[in-house]
Structures are given as C-alpha cells and as structure tokens.
Amino acid sequence: MNKKEREALVADFVAAEAGSARSNALEKELLNSGYSAKQIEEFRQLYTQLGKIEAPAPSERMDKAFYQMLDSHSVQGPEQENLLVGWARRLSQFGWRDWGLQIAWSCALLFLGLILGQRWDSTDLQYENRLKQMAVEIQNVQLTLASTLLKQPSPVAKLQGMAHVKNFEEIDVHIADVLLQTLNKDPNNNVRMVALEALQKFTHEPHVRIGLVHSISNQTSPAIQLALVNIMVRLQEKNAVQHFQKLLHENPVENDVREKIEKSIVALL
C-alpha cells in the first residue's frame, strides 16, 4: 500500500460510522498498514470533535436582502423567450390606449407649465403659493394617472401604475383599494408581488394594514406567502395569526413555507 492509499484509508475511516462493521474493518486495515492504535484514535477523536463547532442561526437581515433581490428579479419576469418573440409580445401589449395615456400625461404637464408661466408673479408669497399649488396639481395628475394605469388589463400598465404609487408620500384610499384588489385577484404572480411591494410602504395606514392581513388567506404563491409572513412579523401584527392558520388549513402550502408560517405564528402569539 503506497502513501496516498494509506492516507485515503484514514479519510474513509473517519467518515465511517464509529462502531460499524465498515469502521472496524478499516481500523484493522489501518493497523496492518503501519498506523498505531493511538494515531487512529486521535484521528477519530479530532474528526468527532470537529462536529461540535457550532454556528449561529442567520439573522432576518439575510432573509430581507434575499427577498428584496428576488423581488427585483421577479418584476423583470421570465428572460428566456426569443428576442423577436419578446418584442412582438411587447408590441402587442403596448396598445393605443397606452399611447393615449402617455400623450395625455405629456399634454397635462405642458398645459400646467403654460398656466404657471402666464400666472407667474414676482412676490415671494405668491411664488410659494404657486409652488404649493403646482405640487398639489402634479400630485393630482399623478394620482389620476396611477389610478388609470392600475385599472388597465395589461400587466405592463399595472406595473407602470405601481411605479408611480411607490413615489407617493401618502396613499389615497381608492388607490390602496385597487392595489389590494390586485394583490388578491390578479392572475399574474409578478404583478401581485409588485402590488405587495407598493403597499408595504404604507403599512402605517390602518386601511392598508387590515387589507394586507385579510389578503393572507387568498395567496397561493409561496414567494408572496413568505413576503407576507416577513411583513407581519416585522409589524408584529397579531391579527394575522388567524389568517395564517386559515391559510394553512384551507390552502395547499409548500412544506418550507408551512414551517416558516408556523414559526411566525409562534413569534406573533
């Protein structure tokens, strides 16, 4: 037996279950190849002791970073389709209605600019008032635009609408309702996930918070289920417990997600 074969034998020995027939046979072979009983025992002990080196559990920071990364990729959607097919699909989705909305948005801004230009006043107070008025008017236009886009059947339009919502400081009840409805009923998982992402910013609003809690039992996508678990744990929303229990009882839930939900229920109780 050459040197490398003897070394390989040690590796086999330490990996074999102690006391097993294989382990005993390997031990005999090692003794015959020139290792002392003491050396063999040292290798065994060292390898066993190694197993006692513990590692802590990862923190929620890691989960958060992962799901943010996953969300950002999910929004982009599948990338596998042929380039030509992809462009054809995008062109078919980008209908006249979308063009109309873009043009309407541009016209609205132009109109606003013209009005402001005509009414420009040199006094500071009036200038500030005009600015405030302009901000309100822009916000109203954005609200109308977001609301219109969110109601479109096209996922692209909905995603555009949600991108507008993410820029809002406060959320309108009507917009929140549309987003919650999207979260509960939209057939596209990516769209539902982005709706959840948009709503996350406004969980300080009781209306949004209650809506999210009630949406738990409607979700079938594991990614959305997990995202809701993380949100509810972060918010320490105890009302979510009964909805998670309902989800576990009434819907098929992947085992890993089930385990996470069960742990979260314990954390929320």
Added chain:
Amino acid sequence: MSNDNELMFKVKSGEIDKLGLLYERYKKMLFAYFFRSTNDRYTSEDLVQIVFTKILTYRHNFSGTGKFTTWMYRIAYNVSIDHFRKNQRYQMHGELNEMSAVDEQTPEIATLQNEQIQLLHKALAALSHENRTVLLLSKFQKLKYKEIGHILDCSENTVKVKVFRALSDLKKNYNLLEKS
C-alpha cells in the same frame, strides 16, 4: 414536495419565486458553511446572498445532471475563493498568532463554552482554504467524497488525500494553539 432539481428547473424556466423555497431549504446550511470558514456573521450572510444571486444569474447553466446541492456548493466554493482572495487578512494559514483579531470581530465565538472547541475552531480557520473546505463539506454538509470531488473538480481519491492532509494540519494547528 418538489425535489431540488424540479424546483431549480422551474426557476430556470422563469418561475423565479421558486428560488425562495430552495433558499429556505438551504440558507442555514450555507450560512453555517460560510460561518465556520469566516467566523463572521455578517460576512457569512453576505456570502449566502452572493451565492443565491449567482444561482439566479446563472440559472440557465443548471443542467440537472447532478444534484442541485452539488451545483450550489460548487458556486459557494467559488464565492468563498473569491472572498478569501479579496480579503487576504483572513488567510491565516500558518499565521495562528493573528487569530486573536478574529475573536474581536466575532462575539458568537464567545458563546462556545468549551475551550477545546474554541481552539479547534481557531485551528480550523487557520487551515488553507482548500483543506478547510474539504472538512467543512464532508463533516458538516455531509457530502460524500465523490460529490466533493465534483465540487472541487478532482477525483474521489484526491479528496480523500486532501481530507487526510487537512486533518493532519488541523491536528498540528490545534497542538500549537494548545501550547501557546
């Protein structure tokens, strides 16, 4: 429950959310793999994140001919090589005296009550990257030598020899630390 390869094929075909299930299955194992190697919680969490980002980026390369875990650990191994190359201060092979610097960064080690285990952890961290990897993959991740061979791109016998040499070095490091 879907097996790993089925889930990874779904990820490959565009069902990106299925990666969440694979993440939930393996996040702790991967984190422990990196933690035992780096001795640092935040670095280990970042490295897990990098592994899953790479899985997503290179999902089209997953062929399914082997186990998903083998593919995943191959990525993890490459990520750790990059990490240790960029952070040479972690390369403590033959420089056991520098281990005290690691202690300051890792309050987790303080929770390990047994002094011998602490010494062994230090001795493990002081191994060369490849020696440490074969021990981590065989002892803690319970991978067979053949699978480790696929990850390190070498034969099963070469892995066995590496395990032996890693154990010998570990013993030397441990004895040195014990004497000091």
